[in-house]
Amino acid sequence: MADVTNVFKATVKALKSRNKFINEDLNNEDLSKNILALGKRYESEFQHKAKNLVQMIxxxxxxxxxxxKKYVNTGSLLSSTGDEMSESERDLIDNNAQDIIKKCKEMIILLKLETDKQKVHPQVKEHRQAVLILLETYLKAICKIYSEQKAVRVKRVVDRKRISKLEPERKYNNLRRTQLKQDLILNQRIPNGEDKPLLGTESHDTHNKNSVNPAIFETTPYNVDTEISPEEAQIFEQENKILYEEMNSMMDEVKQIETQVVEIAKLQEIFTEKILEQDVQINAIAKTVVGTTENIKDANEEIREAIKKKAEFRVYILFFLVVCSLSLLFLDWYNN
Known part of the structure; x- marks a missing residue:
């Protein structure tokens, strides 16, 4: 056989040059349009809904x-800025977030039902189920963020109420301390020989005691710790003990409230997870119910067929018995 390798190479080269010449005459815009047309892919309804759901979340x-930051910051007593969020705005955020979360859950459930009803390739169905699982995980993460923010808000509101309850008691205690200090200063400034004033000067002394100039207390040095009597020290010690016990009890209450708020947040997170699990279980039960109804329909059809077959079998038996009886009668007649 002759070697035609050189002829084959020459033919290939000629075809390449011809195709190159033809491609140069084509319009570049038409080529780009063709490429874009080939690159377009059909987007199914499931993909469209899943993308919308992801965008919403x-x-x-x-x-x-x-x-x-604005949601968690329930209002500081030191901050004077006007960009704080009001409680009505926080409630509006809560309502909107809860509505969006509820809507997303309903959309996921509808997508699950539609995916189960559609007859597609097993790989496509498995892919869609994986997408739904990822959407549920994403929604759970956002629910966790929302529940944590709400727990911090509740905790700070409770702390603020507790602090507002403590403010009048602190003011009263400070006022009482200043009054005791003033009484101590007045008692120390009165000489020992003037403890029993004369009858004519009693009203004048009481007036002077009640109208003491506060500038005297500022100019004259006085050390309360070195000049407090044992009885007054005992009174102060008792007051300090009472205040210390009150503060300890309040701190215990605040800690208990903090633990309760954290537990509420955890319970809310568990509640959301259980709701999603119940949605999955409800969908599984719905699938089982649909399968059960189909099985019941098949069973009813089989029972009907069995009844028909049984009726036909009865007819055959009756026909056989009649034929046998007639044949016996005929044989008996024939023998006679």
Whole structure:
């Protein structure tokens, strides 16, 4: 056989040059349009709904993280800025977040039902189920962020109420201490020989005691610790003990409230997880119910067929008995 390798190479080269010449004459815009047309892919309804759901959850996450600082900061007594968030705005954020979370859960449930009803390739069905699991995980993470923010808000509101209850008691205690100090200063400034004033000067002395100039207390040095009597020291010690016990009890109450708030947040997180698990279980039960109804329909059809077959079998038996009886009668007649 002759070697035609050189002829084959020449033919290939000629075809390449011809195709290159043809491609140079084509319009570049038409080529780009053809490439774009080939690159387009069909987007199914499931993909469209899943993308919308992801966008909705992402918008909720961005909104919560954007307003997190203002939402958690329930109002500081030291801050005088006007960019704080009011309680009505926080309640509005809570309502909107809860509505969006509820809507997302309903959309996931509807997508699950639609995925189960559609007859597609097993790999496509498995892929869609994995997408739904990822969407549920993403939604759980956003629910956790929201529950943590709400728990911090509740905790700070409780702390603020507790502090507001403590303020009048502190003011009263400070006023009482200043009054005791003034009484001590007055008692120390009165000489020992003037403890029993004359009858004519009693009213004048009481007037002087009640109208003491506060500038005297500022100019004259006085050390309370070195000049307090044992009885007054005992009174102060008792007051300090009472205040210390009150503060300890209040601190214990605040700690208990903190632990309760944290437990409430944990319970809320567990509650959301259980709700999602119940949704999965409800969907599984719905699938089982659908399968059971189909099985019942099949069983009813089989029972009907069995009844028909049984009726036909009865007819055959009756026909056989009639034929046998007639044949016996005929044989008996024939023998006679």
């Amino acid at each position: 992402t918008h909720l996450r961005d909104f919560l993280l954007e307003n997190r």
